Amino acid sequence: MAELPGQIRRMGGGISQLLEQIYGFSRRCLFRVISMGPTPCHIAFIMDGNRRYAKKRGLEDGSGHKAGFSALMSMLQYCYELGIKYVTIYAFSIDNFRRKPEEVESVMDLMLEKIKSLLEKESIVHQYGIRVYFIGNLALLNDQVRAAAEKVMKATAKNSRVVLLICIAYNSTDEIVQAVKKSCINKSDNIEASGNYKHEDRGSDIEGTDMENQEKKIQLVDIEENMQMSVAPNPDILIRSSGETRLSNFLLWQTGNTQLCSPAALWPEIGLRHLLWAILNFQRNHSYLEKRKKQL
Amino acid sequence: MLSLFSVVFTFLALFLIPGLFISRRLNVPLSLTNILRFIKIIASKYDDAEERNEKRGTMGEKQKRGRNIMPKHVAVILDGNRRWAEKRGLGTSEGHEAGARRLMENAKDCFAMGTNTISLFAFSTENWERPEDEVKCLMALFEKYLASDMPYLRSDKIKISVIGNRTKLPESLLGLIEEVEEATKSYEGKNLIIAIDYSGRYDILQACKSLANKVKDGLIQVEDINEKAMEKELLTKCSEFPNPDLLIRTSGEQRISNFFLWQSAYTELYFPTVLWPDFGEAEYLEALTWYQQRQRRFGRRV
Numbered sequence: 001m002a003e004l005p006g007q008i009r010r011m012g013g014g015i016s017q018l019l020e021q022i023y024g025f026s027r028r029c030l031f032r033v034i035s036m037g038p039t040p041c042h043i044a045f046i047m048d049g050n051r052r053y054a055k056k057r058g059l060e061d062g063s064g065h066k067a068g069f070s071a072l073m074s075m076l077q078y079c080y081e082l083g084i085k086y087v088t089i090y091a092f093s094i095d096n097f098r099r100k101p102e103e104v105e106s107v108m109d110l111m112l113e114k115i116k117s118l119l120e121k122e123s124i125v126h127q128y129g130i131r132v133y134f135i136g137n138l139a140l141l142n143d144q145v146r147a148a149a150e151k152v153m154k155a156t157a158k159n160s161r162v163v164l165l166i167c168i169a170y171n172s173t174d175e176i177v178q179a180v181k182k183s184c185i186n187k188s189d190n191i192e193a194s195g196n197y198k199h200e201d202r203g204s205d206i207e208g209t210d211m212e213n214q215e216k217k218i219q220l221v222d223i224e225e226n227m228q229m230s231v232a233p234n235p236d237i238l239i240r241s242s243g244e245t246r247l248s249n250f251l252l253w254q255t256g257n258t259q260l261c262s263p264a265a266l267w268p269e270i271g272l273r274h275l276l277w278a279i280l281n282f283q284r285n286h287s288y289l290e291k292r293k294k295q296l
Numbered sequence: 297m298l299s300l301f302s303v304v305f306t307f308l309a310l311f312l313i314p315g316l317f318i319s320r321r322l323n324v325p326l327s328l329t330n331i332l333r334f335i336k337i338i339a340s341k342y343d344d345a346e347e348r349n350e351k352r353g354t355m356g357e358k359q360k361r362g363r364n365i366m367p368k369h370v371a372v373i374l375d376g377n378r379r380w381a382e383k384r385g386l387g388t389s390e391g392h393e394a395g396a397r398r399l400m401e402n403a404k405d406c407f408a409m410g411t412n413t414i415s416l417f418a419f420s421t422e423n424w425e426r427p428e429d430e431v432k433c434l435m436a437l438f439e440k441y442l443a444s445d446m447p448y449l450r451s452d453k454i455k456i457s458v459i460g461n462r463t464k465l466p467e468s469l470l471g472l473i474e475e476v477e478e479a480t481k482s483y484e485g486k487n488l489i490i491a492i493d494y495s496g497r498y499d500i501l502q503a504c505k506s507l508a509n510k511v512k513d514g515l516i517q518v519e520d521i522n523e524k525a526m527e528k529e530l531l532t533k534c535s536e537f538p539n540p541d542l543l544i545r546t547s548g549e550q551r552i553s554n555f556f557l558w559q560s561a562y563t564e565l566y567f568p569t570v571l572w573p574d575f576g577e578a579e580y581l582e583a584l585t586w587y588q589q590r591q592r593r594f595g596r597r598v
Contacts, residue, residue, distance in 0.1 A: 095595025173523045173561055180504040181521050184511050218508050220501050248595065249561035256496060256554035
């Protein structure tokens, strides 16, 4: 008689495992159907709404971000199962440093914990062979987080199946300014190296052949290759949770022709159906956008 | 049992399926508010002019309420002219003509409500790929409306700035643009920015080139290049408020299509499904109401 509760518990556990397997199987079938149409190559997420979620549920302040992290893990799993190669997430903006110091510190602690957990054997990184990049002004982070991030980047450098770009201490305007600075420095280095001192020619265009002119003037490719996000193609879809429709200084350069989606769900509430809806919308507009990209 | 089943089935057939179909066509999620809105729109189509004016009379109250949170800079992507013309069986040029007429009316309303700067995405760098007669028609439209609206611009003291790459524009249009800019350059308080042959990336690139030239000439150091320096070099420097607070793209497409990239870092993006020639005062008020309900945090806690 005393074994009965134990048996029921085991049965309950077995049933939930079975249900999970059925759910996973039907999900993979659904993904097979979706991939009959064009699938995006790169999806970007703005993970907005963690604090509102915690308030809604009456939880303490930090737990919204924790719930957000588990939502992130499931979204990553869906994306990689669907065959999307690049996923970018907006983890922490340079503007967010202006929040209350306790909140910034708790978010940093959470991030340190989660970054370290990426290196563990059971983590999603090893499951899917993810290469991780940390994009942003890493000098603004504290030493521990920066060291952990660099360690993860180094450890996953050999993976090539799928890529995860985590934007931390990132602002798109900051990224563009850094790229502009680098282009200026590179160009002036090139000019000095080729021995052409034309600094005295103020106001007039640089004399010389057309080829020389082209090399000395900054081109679009110079800025693009100096952008930190140049390791990935432009995003096809950008999903911002919690219903706000703004970019908040995220991937401004790269999202010129990106499909923008704003489901009203808060980030910890985001689910498979939001992702599927975004992809269906993307498929609807795909042929038109492909034509546009060819024109560019 | 059978009667219950038949009731449920009738309900489904009469309401749910057409509802799903209509919401799919209009790109609007199926919900009670949207159903009510749809019914209201259909009903208002049968209003005559008097009733419509009565309904719009409430604008006065909204104006007073919202004066404090009006956007200083509104940017608009004028999308949907060709689709509007197709729906009515007209040619593309009629669609653009209707769009241009709508443009001036909306600009007048906008300035009347206290906006300082309005930016319009009239012609993008990618639009050169369109058929030649369409491009010619668009250039002719720009010339026509710039010329005919000069007296109004002077009387209302609106400063016009045309931003974009001017190298490919026809001579006559260039001459007219310079004339209009010269005539209105001293006005303050109302700015109309028209983006012709503009692309967000081109804007950032030309700012970068100008900064690089300054570094080369020794006017500034590389370390001085920061966000403020970039803002001063971008083409939107002609306005006091270079960054739009609200960006409206009509016709339901949800992308920025290489319009203001740098400048729309914190812009609220609004995507109504109405096509541009149908975007009038009522739709603009809806956009403003939506904007006033936004909680803008700029990354901080409110």
